[in-house]
Amino acid sequence: MLVLSRKQSERIRVGRDIVVTVVRVAGDKVRLGIEAPPNVVVLRDELQPFTPLGAVSISAGAAVGISDAAAVGVSAGAAGSISAKTPVNSN
Numbered sequence: 001m002l003v004l005s006r007k008q009s010e011r012i013r014v015g016r017d018i019v020v021t022v023v024r025v026a027g028d029k030v031r032l033g034i035e036a037p038p039n040v041v042v043l044r045d046e047l048q049p050f051t052p053l054g055a056v057s058i059s060a061g062a063a064v065g066i067s068d069a070a071a072v073g074v075s076a077g078a079a080g081s082i083s084a085k086t087p088v089n090s091n
Helices: 066-071
Strands: 010-015 017-025 030-036 079-082
Touching: none
Parallel strands: none
Antiparallel strands: 010 017, 017 030, 030 079
């Protein structure tokens, strides 16, 4: 696992198409902005991917990678804001 330190407004690039920005740091809470193509699934770890009717079901204990989730039709918005205590913004 790569561990990086970032300050507010600093960014991290993941590959060519994903950018993670530290939007705000307040106390023990960090707000991240994630820019990713629509075919990349971006979920908080505690959330389960949505599986459309007729798609392959995913058991709650299964580890699902980005390519696996895309294969069953899971998608996310191009950009969203995630924090530990607020829901994911969807586009």
